[in-house]
Amino acid sequence: MKSVRIGCGAGFSGDRLEPAVDLAERGDLDYLVFECLSERTMALAHLDRSKNAEGGFDPLLAERMRAVLPICRRNGTKIISNMGAANPRAAACEVIRIARSLGLGGLRIACITGDDVLGLIASTETSYAGHDELPAGWRDDLISANAYLGAEPIVQALHQGADVVLTGRTADPSLFLGALAYEFSWGADNWQILGQGTLVGHLLECAGQLTGGYFADPGYKDVPELAQLGFPFADVASDGSATLSKLTGTGGLISRATCIEQLLYEVQDPAAYVTPDVTADFSAVEIQPTGFNEIHVSRATGGPRPAELKVSLGLWGGYFGEGQISYAGSNALARARLAQSIVEERLAAAGLLELECALMGVNAIHGQALSPPASEIHEVRLRVAGRARSMLDAEKIRREVEALYVNGPAGGGGITGCARRLVAVESILIPREAVQCHIHMEMA
Amino acid sequence: MRVREIAHARTGDKGRQLTISLIAYRPEDYFFLLDCITESAVSELFAPVIVAPVLRYEIPTLHSLNFVLRRAPEKSVTRSISLDTHGKCMGDVLLDMELTGN
Numbered sequence: 001m002k003s004v005r006i007g008c009g010a011g012f013s014g015d016r017l018e019p020a021v022d023l024a025e026r027g028d029l030d031y032l033v034f035e036c037l038s039e040r041t042m043a044l045a046h047l048d049r050s051k052n053a054e055g056g057f058d059p060l061l062a063e064r065m066r067a068v069l070p071i072c073r074r075n076g077t078k079i080i081s082n083m084g085a086a087n088p089r090a091a092a093c094e095v096i097r098i099a100r101s102l103g104l105g106g107l108r109i110a111c112i113t114g115d116d117v118l119g120l121i122a123s124t125e126t127s128y129a130g131h132d133e134l135p136a137g138w139r140d141d142l143i144s145a146n147a148y149l150g151a152e153p154i155v156q157a158l159h160q161g162a163d164v165v166l167t168g169r170t171a172d173p174s175l176f177l178g179a180l181a182y183e184f185s186w187g188a189d190n191w192q193i194l195g196q197g198t199l200v201g202h203l204l205e206c207a208g209q210l211t212g213g214y215f216a217d218p219g220y221k222d223v224p225e226l227a228q229l230g231f232p233f234a235d236v237a238s239d240g241s242a243t244l245s246k247l248t249g250t251g252g253l254i255s256r257a258t259c260i261e262q263l264l265y266e267v268q269d270p271a272a273y274v275t276p277d278v279t280a281d282f283s284a285v286e287i288q289p290t291g292f293n294e295i296h297v298s299r300a301t302g303g304p305r306p307a308e309l310k311v312s313l314g315l316w317g318g319y320f321g322e323g324q325i326s327y328a329g330s331n332a333l334a335r336a337r338l339a340q341s342i343v344e345e346r347l348a349a350a351g352l353l354e355l356e357c358a359l360m361g362v363n364a365i366h367g368q369a370l371s372p373p374a375s376e377i378h379e380v381r382l383r384v385a386g387r388a389r390s391m392l393d394a395e396k397i398r399r400e401v402e403a404l405y406v407n408g409p410a411g412g413g414g415i416t417g418c419a420r421r422l423v424a425v426e427s428i429l430i431p432r433e434a435v436q437c438h439i440h441m442e443m444a
Numbered sequence: 445m446r447v448r449e450i451a452h453a454r455t456g457d458k459g460r461q462l463t464i465s466l467i468a469y470r471p472e473d474y475f476f477l478l479d480c481i482t483e484s485a486v487s488e489l490f491a492p493v494i495v496a497p498v499l500r501y502e503i504p505t506l507h508s509l510n511f512v513l514r515r516a517p518e519k520s521v522t523r524s525i526s527l528d529t530h531g532k533c534m535g536d537v538l539l540d541m542e543l544t545g546n
Contacts, residue, residue, distance in 0.1 A: 039459070040522050132460055132517065214454065221452055257452065257467065260506050264465035266456030268512045270503050284505055317523055354518065356525050365533045367526075369492035385525040424522040427459060 004183045006176055006200075007233035009068065010034040010081075011207030013041050013058055017067055019208065019231040019250070024071040026247055027233050031179040032072060034064060034081035035172050035205045039425040042169055043314025045086035046144035047423070056087035057094065057166075065098045073104050073163070080154060080175050084166040086144065088113055091166045092442060099444035107444040110162035112153045114437035115169040117311060117430065121145040128311075128428040135315070135426070143423065144314035147430065150276030150305070152188060153437040154178025160441055169312065171275045173201030184238045194278035195302025196240030199285060202273070203244060203262050203297065207231045210244065210262045212252035225251025241298035243290060254293045263287075276309055276432075278302040308429040317424030318353060318387045321394030323401025323417035324360070326381040327409070333362070335409040336380045342408055343384050343400050350396045355386040381414075387422065394419040448539040451477060455535035460520045462513040462531045464538055467506070474507035480543055486511055489541055490534070493519070511538070 009020030049056025092111035146169035212223040230250020271283040358364035360381035398417030
């Protein structure tokens with residue numbers, strides 16, 4: 001019976017390259033997927049494109065492609081990725097240049113456009129339903145608007161013979177579902193099987209997070225050779241059930257526990273995981289170990305896809321300023337607290353929109369209310385962060401922390417600081433029909 | 445006894461939402477979690493950082509619970525000025541919760 005092997009070579013934009021190359025080299029893969037877009041990455045990519053018309057795609061695209069293109073060509077592995085980010089056409093041109101420079105003539109590169117709906121969102125007066133209420137005057141701060149595309153354009157690109165498919169904003173599991181739906185000719189309204197295929201994509205999409213990354217808790221959950229963490233792949237059957245594994249000789253762990261953590265990761269209602277393709281239902285999934293670092297997953301299902309698509313909006317969100325300073329040795333905590341009160345007093349009249357002071361090592365992560373009372377500690381670091389209306393005001397935060405060298409308590413050191421414009425992300429829903437996808441195919 | 449002794453967790457984020465899974469190491473402890481780690485107990489635990497009652501989803505076949513926490517608009521992943529903008533360390537608050545009873 002036909003089986004398709006699909007692996008994941010990246011779970012975020014800056015992910016490690018070596019495990020992806022290893023997977024391409026030794027994995028005997030049919031498909032290698034790189035998932036590289038977080039919510040904010042897209043808005044930042046648009047800013048990049050606004051400065052350079054040929055930019056706006058993933059900064060590691062060239063490095064990744066140089067490393068895996070020759071191997072994938074040799075092994076007959078197709079590549080699917082959202083590394084097109086804000087400029088899939090420019091990304092495709094870059095891949096063609098790289099393919100030609102590596103002597104890989106004849107390689108077919110497809111890119112998918114249509115996710116960019118900025119023109120539509122910016123020009124109409126329609127008030128869109130948001131997932132959350134949108135801030136007043138949000139259109140004035142609009143940087144980007146990208147609809148989450150589904151698996152269908154990827155299926156079409158593969159039908160047209162693509163060896164490499166580059167997209168912009170596509171729902172993460174859909175990158176995987178596209179390959180599976182193409183290989184097995186799954187119907188676009190076969191909700192049960194699309195739910196199962198979406199499960200496979202969802203489990204793989206964060207790469208190392210399935211194979212023991214973001215899992216280890218020494219003494220509770222130990223992971224062997226985490227430094228040599230291998231990335232996952234799935235052998236998928238025509239009914240969508242799959243066996244998840246990783247390469248022999250790599251570090252990490254695939255167990256029932258790692259799979260459950262990843263199955264529920266960033267899921268709200270496990271019975272209604274909404275993607276552009278299907279409303280997947282993971283509530284009765286079976287996860288069975290079938291061998292060493294080998295897990296079989298089945299029994300996901302699904303219901304009809306939503307009538308609307310989620311659109312991620314990039315918006316200017318004011319200016320951010322930050323400064324940090326450390327104190328160490330006995331009485332460090334008292335000196336850090338004194339430093340905090342000094343900066344708070346000096347910034348009181350700075351007209352900041354928001355100011356947050358915290359002591360790293362004491363209350364900077366869970367916040368004062370959720371942290372136990374501090375006892376004397378050997379090292380503590382004051383962090384002062386704030387939001388301002390202007391870059392000049394944001395700079396005041398960094399400068400007041402820096403001034404603690406000469407104008408603060410004794411023994412402060414290791415000061416760092418920054419100020420930058422903030423990019424925030426909100427989401428809205430638009431009718432599916434408002435989004436038109438296009439596939440552009442070129443040969444190296 | 446702390447929750448960490450019998451269960452593990454992973455925290456994720458979607459805009460203003462935080463999701464925290466809680467997975468029993470041993471299937472038989474699932475029912476204990478079901479009784480102890482209620483929506484109201486978790487809402488109370490996270491009260492300083494949430495703006496709506498916590499939602500709990502039950503997945504008995506995976507002996508797991510999934511919690512959804514709603515944060516204030518200024519605490520969304522991309523707007524927060526806190527060090528952990530995502531709130532990814534929040535699962536450890538749940539794991540450090542003291543279990544009373546057995």
